[in-house]
Every structure is written in C-alpha cells, then in structure tokens.
Amino acid sequence: MESGVGVRECIEDYLGAIYRLRVAPESPLPLSALGEYFGFSPVSIHEMVQKLSQQGWIHYYPYRGVTLNARGEAVALALLRRHRLWERFLTDMLDVPWAEAHEIAGTLEHAAPESVTERLSALLGDPVSCPHGVPIPPSKRTYIDTCLRQAPLGARGRVTRIAPESGDILRDVQGWGLLPGRQITVVEKHEADIIVQVEERLVSIPVESANVIWIEVL
Amino acid sequence: MESGVGVRECIEDYLGAIYRLRVAPESPLPLSALGEYFGFSPVSIHEMVQKLSQQGWIHYYPYRGVTLNARGEAVALALLRRHRLWERFLTDMLDVPWAEAHEIAGTLEHAAPESVTERLSALLGDPVSCPHGVPIPPSKRTYIDTCLRQAPLGARGRVTRIAPESGDILRDVQGWGLLPGRQITVVEKHEADIIVQVEERLVSIPVESANVIWIEVL
DNA sequence: TAAAGTTATAAGGTATACCTTATAAAAAGA
DNA sequence: TCTTTTTATAAGGTATACCTTATAACTTTA
Numbered sequence: 001m002e003s004g005v006g007v008r009e010c011i012e013d014y015l016g017a018i019y020r021l022r023v024a025p026e027s028p029l030p031l032s033a034l035g036e037y038f039g040f041s042p043v044s045i046h047e048m049v050q051k052l053s054q055q056g057w058i059h060y061y062p063y064r065g066v067t068l069n070a071r072g073e074a075v076a077l078a079l080l081r082r083h084r085l086w087e088r089f090l091t092d093m094l095d096v097p098w099a100e101a102h103e104i105a106g107t108l109e110h111a112a113p114e115s116v117t118e119r120l121s122a123l124l125g126d127p128v129s130c131p132h133g134v135p136i137p138p139s140k141r142t143y144i145d146t147c148l149r150q151a152p153l154g155a156r157g158r159v160t161r162i163a164p165e166s167g168d169i170l171r172d173v174q175g176w177g178l179l180p181g182r183q184i185t186v187v188e189k190h191e192a193d194i195i196v197q198v199e200e201r202l203v204s205i206p207v208e209s210a211n212v213i214w215i216e217v218l
Numbered sequence: 219m220e221s222g223v224g225v226r227e228c229i230e231d232y233l234g235a236i237y238r239l240r241v242a243p244e245s246p247l248p249l250s251a252l253g254e255y256f257g258f259s260p261v262s263i264h265e266m267v268q269k270l271s272q273q274g275w276i277h278y279y280p281y282r283g284v285t286l287n288a289r290g291e292a293v294a295l296a297l298l299r300r301h302r303l304w305e306r307f308l309t310d311m312l313d314v315p316w317a318e319a320h321e322i323a324g325t326l327e328h329a330a331p332e333s334v335t336e337r338l339s340a341l342l343g344d345p346v347s348c349p350h351g352v353p354i355p356p357s358k359r360t361y362i363d364t365c366l367r368q369a370p371l372g373a374r375g376r377v378t379r380i381a382p383e384s385g386d387i388l389r390d391v392q393g394w395g396l397l398p399g400r401q402i403t404v405v406e407k408h409e410a411d412i413i414v415q416v417e418e419r420l421v422s423i424p425v426e427s428a429n430v431i432w433i434e435v436l
Numbered sequence: 437t438a439a440a441g442t443t444a445t446a447a448g449g450t451a452t453a454c455c456t457t458a459t460a461a462a463a464a465g466a
Numbered sequence: 467t468c469t470t471t472t473t474a475t476a477a478g479g480t481a482t483a484c485c486t487t488a489t490a491a492c493t494t495t496a
Contacts, residue, residue, distance in 0.1 A: 008482090010482080030442095031443075032443085040484070042442090042443075043444090043484095043486080044483075044485070047445095047483080047484085048484095051483095062443080062444070062491095062492085063491090093341060094337040094341060095337065096333075096334060104330065104331065104334055107329040108326070108329050108330060110329070111325040111326050111328070111330075112322065112325070112326060112329075113322065115314075116308065116312060116314060119314065120312060123311060123312060228452080248472095248473090249474095250472080250473085258454070258455090259454080260472090260473075260474085261454095261455080261457095261474090262453075262455070264473080264474065264475080266453080280473080280474070281463065437496100438495105439495085439496080440494080440496090441492105441494070441495085442492080442493070442494085443490100443493085444489100444490075444491065445488100445490075445491090446490095447487090447488085447489105448485100448487090449484105449487105450483100450485065450486100451482100451483095451485105452481100452482090453480100453481095453482100454479105454480080455479070455480065455481105456478085456480100457476105457477090457479105458475100459474100459475080459476080459477105460473100460475075460476095461472100461474070461475090462471105462472080462473070463470100463471080463472070463473085464469100464470080464471070465471085466467100466468085466469075466470090
C-alpha cells in the first residue's frame with residue numbers, strides 16, 4: 001500500500017483535500033467543495049475526479065460526490081502526517097508563524113520523502129502524543145472528534161484539528177488560543193456564537209469558525 | 219534582483235546546472251554538457267536555452283554555449299545556498315547520508331522559500347564560515363577555487379566543492395575523506411591519478427575524479 | 437409535475453516541458 | 467579543401483492539468 005512516495009503531487013493534493021474537507025469518511029464529498037477549495041472550475045474538478053476514480057484512489061458517486069478508498073486514505077494520511085511534522089518543524093525549530101507554516105508545509109510535504117520525514121519526526125521527539133501542537137496521524141487516527149459547532153453545552157475536550165484549514169481561520173484560532181492540543185470547555189451556545197473557556201479565559205467563537213474547529217470530547 | 223523566489227523550478231534547475239557545470243564564469247558552457255547532465259535531447263536543451271535567453275537569464279552564443287548573466291547568476295547562487303543549507307540540515311540534524319542528502323536537497327531547495335532557508339541557516343549556526351561541511355555562498359563567492367586536476371604539485375588547499383556532483387562521485391569522495399572543508403596537500407601527480415594527503419593519510423585519486431574536485435589553494 | 441438549480445459531459449483550447457525525425461548551417465579534423 | 471561531426475532549427479507529437487462554452491442529465495424545490 002502506497003504511503004505517498006512517488007504519487008503525483010497533484011493526486012496527493014486532491015486526496016489530501018478530500019480527507020480534510022470531508023464531514024465523515026462514508027459521506028461523499030460534493031465536487032463543488034473541491035472546486036471551492038482549489039478555486040478550479042467544476043469541469044476541471046470533474047476531469048480530475050474521473051482520473052482519480054479510474055486509477056483507483058477514490059469512489060465516485062455521480063451527482064453525490066467522492067469518498068476515499070483504503071488506498072487513497074492511506075496516501076492522504078501519510079500526506080497529512082508529513083504536513084503536520086513539517087509544520088511542527090517550521091514553528092518549533094524555525095519560529096515560523098503558525099499560519100505561514102501551514103502554507104510552507106504544503107510544499108515541503110511533497111518534496112521530502114517518507115524516510116526524511118520519519119527522521120524529522122524523531123528529531124522533534126516523535127510528536128505522536130502531541131505535547132502542545134497539531135495532532136499527527138501515526139498511521140491511523142487514534143481519536144474521534146466532533147465539530148465544535150455540534151459539541152454539547154458543558155462539553156470538555158481537546159482541540160484536535162482545524163478543518164478545513166485556511167490562512168485566515170488559522171490566524172483567528174491562534175488569537176483565541178485554540179491551537180490543536182488545547183483543553184477547552186463549551187460554556188455557552190448562542191445563535192451566532194459559542195463561548196468556550198480556554199485556560200481561565202472566555203472566548204466567543206462565531207458559528208462559522210466553530211464549524212471548522214474540531215474537538216475530542218473527553 | 220530575484221533570488222530564486224517565484225522563479226519557475228525548471229528555470230532554476232537550468233541556471234543551477236550552468237553554474238555547477240561551467241569551468242569559468244566567462245567561458246560559455248556547451249549545450250551538450252547540459253544535455254548530458256539532464257539526460258535530455260539536444261533539441262529540448264536548445265529550446266530551453268532559447269527561452270532562458272529570451273527571458274534574460276543567460277547569454278547564448280550559438281555554436282559556442284551559454285553563460286549566466288548577473289540576474290541568472292544571482293538565482294543560481296541563491297539556489298546553491300538553499301541547496302547547501304538543506305544538505306547540511308539533512309546530514310547534520312537528520313543524519314541522512316551525504317550522498318542521499320544531495321538528492322533530497324535538490325527537491326527541498328525549490329520547496330522552501332528564502333525566508334525559511336535563512337531561518338534554517340540560523341538554526342544551523344549560520345554555516346558561512348563552514349565548520350566541517352559544504353561551502354555555502356553567502357551572496358557572493360568568497361573564494362577562488364581550482365580544479366584538483368590542475369592544482370600544482372605541493373599545493374596545499376581546502377576542498378571547496380565537488381562539481382559537477384553526482385551520487386557516485388559523492389560516495390567516493392566521502393570514502394576518501396575529501397568532503398568540502400577538508401585540508402589537503404597534493405603530494406604526487408601521475409598520468410592516471412593524483413596522490414593527496416588528507417589528515418595523515420595518503421589517497422590516490424583517479425584523474426576523472428580529480429576533474430570534479432575543487433580546492434581553494436591556500 | 438414543472439421549473440429552477442446542480443452536476444455531468446462533450447468539444448476545443450492553453451501552457452509547460454519534454455520527445456522524435458529531418459534538414460540546414462557551422463565548426464573541426466583529415 | 468573536403469568530409470565528418472557538431473550544433474541549430476523546423477515541424478509535428480506527447481502528457482499533465484488547467485481553461486471556456488455549450489449541452490445534457492439528474493436533483494431539488496416550488
């Protein structure tokens with residue numbers, strides 16, 4: 001089973017995007033979501049999806065969307081792992097700002113082979129158990145997370161991921177102190193925002209942002 | 219003046235190759251050398267050279283070869299700097315074997331922006347003065363080097379670079395203890411080989427290898 | 437159920453960077 | 467000088483991944 005080595009960069013990007021954008025592994029991701037994410041035309045997305053399906057990376061359910069098959073998911077997970085590790089390297093060792101690191105990691109994740117990334121993981125102290133940073137898939141996801149928007153009142157949890165990610169939301173999340181790994185408690189839920197407690201501090205999160213913040217309820 | 223940021227990867231590769239392969243900055247590098255280096259057809263090389271010339275990266279002297287102009291040289295130098303720094307990171311911090319590091323650095327040098335590479339330089343202790351490793355161009359070359367093949371008998375010098383580089387020669391060079399930075403003395407010159415002294419040890423270098431080892435005569 | 441909105445697909449086009457084959461021009465060697 | 471070799475250039479082709487326009491098929495909503 002491939003893990004991303006030698007897989008065409010463009011294919012990796014699509015598989016990674018499907019992984020990041022999907023709501024649940026089984027529910028098909030509409031092609032329109034991919035189009036919006038990449039900023040490509042529906043026709044181009046459709047072309048690529050056909051190719052990915054023919055080459056056996058995804059399941060394509062016309063008029064409904066796509067899901068990753070085992071092969072595609074393996075590549076997406078490996079990609080995400082490389083992405084996270086480079087992100088941590090950039091922030092922890094090179095002091096690159098978090099939001100910027102995300103973008104740069106997006107190119108490094110393709111450039112560095114698995115072997116290098118694994119050595120990098122060791123250099124960083126194998127951050128699987130995640131001291132402060134981003135959850136890094138070891139080879140399978142080890143937690144089940146819930147969207148903050150859906151989290152019940154009073155829920156206590158750990159921020160697992162920001163998905164789908166974008167430079168802007170990352171900046172907000174950093175400002176709120178909601179980086180992955182942080183412990184939070186949902187203290188109030190309103191129409192337009194959700195109030196969470198982050199280390200003695202109360203923060204108001206707009207619902208649109210709460211839609212992309214995921215927590216593991218503890 | 220550009221320094222490699224935003225310059226098309228392929229263009230950077232050509233400019234870098236011209237820099238590495240050239241014998242002297244002024245003497246045109248024949249297109250056949252580029253063809254051999256990349257393994258591309260003469261026609262393809264010619265096409266690319268025309269493009270590089272039109273876009274103002276190089277001087278093209280038909281039937282003679284190419285030289286870098288100031289703009290092209292700046293990009294090549296920045297590329298080489300990024301290459302060297304990633305190489306050092308890979309070998310020094312990730313314990314990747316030298317020969318392998320060269321290849322991997324060849325992809326990282328394109329992926330990481332200048333800013334990251336500069337922070338990387340700081341992390342590595344700004345290896346401009348080069349403790350043991352590879353000479354890293356700061357922004358201009360600060361040494362004048364001679365091909366070992368041409369070095370006079372009895373010359374004492376410091377290995378500056380292996381150029382043109384390839385996985386195979388790097389392995390040999392590593393075995394001989396002739397990594398860049400090492401002090402050597404030319405003790406004998408024969409038809410087929412050159413005997414150099416490297417830290418108490420005498421090593422016989424075949425002339426073909428001596429052709430790609432460069433030293434700064436001290 | 438019919439209209440409106442999505443999604444699919446066909447057809448044709450773009451740019452990049454490579455390829456081959458064939459011919460022309462220049463340089464190098466006998 | 468003449469031939470051989472090298473270098474240049476023209477012509478046509480490939481693959482990838484994007485584009486637009488137009489039409490067809492399906493889904494959703496009124």
